[in-house]
Amino acid sequence: MSTDYHKESFFTKYIWSTDHKIIGLQYGITALLWLLFGFILMMIMRYQLAYPESPIPIVGALLGDGGLLPPEMYNSLGAMHGTIMIFLGVVPLAFGAFGNYFLPLQIGAIDMAFPKLNATSYWMYFVGSVVMVTGFFVPGGAANSGWTSYPPLSNIATTGQTVWLCGMVFLITSSLLGSINILATVIQLRTEGMNWMRLPIFVWVQFITAFLLLLAFPPLEAASVLQLMDRLAGTSFFMPSGLVVSGVALSNAGGGSPLLWQHLFWFLAHPEVYVLILPAFGIVVEVIANNTRKPIWGYKSIVYAVVFLGFMSFIVWAHHMFITGMGTSMSSFFQTTTMIISIPSVVILTALFMSLWGASIRYNTPMLFALGFLPMFGIGGLTGLPLGLAAADIYLHDTYYVIGHFHYVVAPGTIFALFAGIYYWFPKMTGKRMNETLGKLHFFFSLIFMNGVFLPMMAQGLAGVSRRLWDGGEMYAHAAGVLYLNEVMSISAWLLGMTQIFFIVNMIISLMSKKTGESNPWGATTLDWSATTSPPLGHGNFEVVPTVYRGPYEYSVPGADKDFTPQNEKV
């Protein structure tokens, strides 16, 4: 224990820290700021969509051109909103922050397996994220070919696309290091008695997520390298022969294929959507088990479902490519695997609903967000089925229906779960409590406005309005009937933004409040709550490294003296 108590400089304590808790907080704060930034970009886009002819208020002055938003700029905002939300916001928060902070605590480890790699991984992410947004300052603006960066468009796009690719290489390296660390930690550092079937579900989902990141990201790295070569060295990997741009024939050798990019991209990006949702499942399970005060229903079926889901997620990618003309036998294969992969999600959701059955539920803020997650993710999941069927997708592809579908999964889905996690673990990280009234206001208004934004998208999409339209569909006759919804959605989006003020204020006043002194305020069974103080000790986490004697969710055990029996309580 000797080396742990020497005085640390500010630099080693907060900047180049190797303590997983500090790194978790670094990830969390950075990711929340990026989420806010991505949200602001979206609010600008929503103004353009609602009032295409009028200048943008407040930020309009930055745009020149009388404050009007040029179409290229709209494209940049869209591509960057998507990229930032996914790669700089949700994944670093769900995996980097929550994974780093709570996974070692839950398995009784004193730190991650490779603390220095851990710090490197955070700083790679930080640099990558900064590189990503410097795109806004290069000639032609930030990347504007969508977060999917489909060539040939992206190959001939402005410099911003090169910046995007470079940023991506940093982010991929970061997530590679992060995932190796999580995997090694779970495999090697589980404390005595913590066998696989005693792991909290949160640990399981992080473990599978890490596998997805480890194996799915490298093909995108390969694709990024190939696209960089196309853009900088003049190769034609993604450039078909005979391409003519604005009336001028390109001088490339040609012979490449845009479809190659789509395959490599979606080989990453489909597992990526499970990277966005699995950690959310984990958080929701922890919160629901804790607030129903009974064991989670079907622990084993959830574990098997998560493992199966992780495996299947590698063989469904081409359901994003039904209309590329890749052929009917390919389509039937991927349509079948897609229907199969929906089963484990249903298993998980069912297990969670069954857990609610007959429980005396505590309706605190984390629980409300977790409960809100269930139907919202349900809508997101069910609206995805038609997209997985080739015949229906031919009509729905690239419409606002798709935007509505996946936002139900990631916004009122994952983001709600992440809020649940923040409210649930805030006392652990700070030793303080968050305000319940503000929390509940935050939840109810968020729930209303989230649906206000995303439900109308479905209607627009079914009417055939395309996504990535700069004028919100104004120039299309078939959109006329649903055009008024643009204003409804935009106002909801801004009100949703305002609602987040409840959260920010709550954060600030809670951080300034006094410590409560309780280490386990929710009466939870997992080691993060039962074996350490709140906040946990600096280096080393535990006074004594705990030993585990039982499963993770022993709530209301008959004959026990209290309604929860911690994992480290002797039999």
Added chain:
Amino acid sequence: MDIPFTVKERPDTGLYNGKLGIWLFLASEVMLFGGLFSAYVFLRTGAESWPVGSDILNVPMATLNTMFLITSSVTMVMSWASLKLNDFGKFKMYLGFTILLAFGFLVVKYFEYTAKFEHHLYPSTNNFLGIYFTMTGLHVLHVVGGIIVIFYFLVPGNKMWQSDPDRFVNRIEIVGLYWHFVDLVWIFLFPVFYLL
């Protein structure tokens, strides 16, 4: 408190942390090169015509390079084995050979590349050359990375042999695993580009 299993194996997994870490890293590297090899297959099957590798590339030089890398893998194992047998002198000698062979590989590769450029054969000339330069270039980067790490353990990093010998042996084992992987990638690249 120290993190457990940094040097000794964990009984139920039979691995120390670093070894597991490098295996995971190599798994992701397999996916990286796997992605590129798939891209190669995709481009080739979709192409109207595809040159015969041996018409453009220099097979004897690549054969020499293959020998270099295979031998360097052997010397790498020897250096680790010498360390296990407590023979620090031999360890340094074999590790030195490994670096020399790796340099030999780079020199040959340099001549190969410049010969292509002199004949105005660039990555942009056609997709065969494009993917050839991309994949072998990425492999060269891996060789350079390997040289840096091996050099570190040969000279500045070898003090650990005094302070923490078990850990040092582990480090060399890990570097060795990485080096064998770099070798293995070349063993795929060679037939795919030069012979098929």
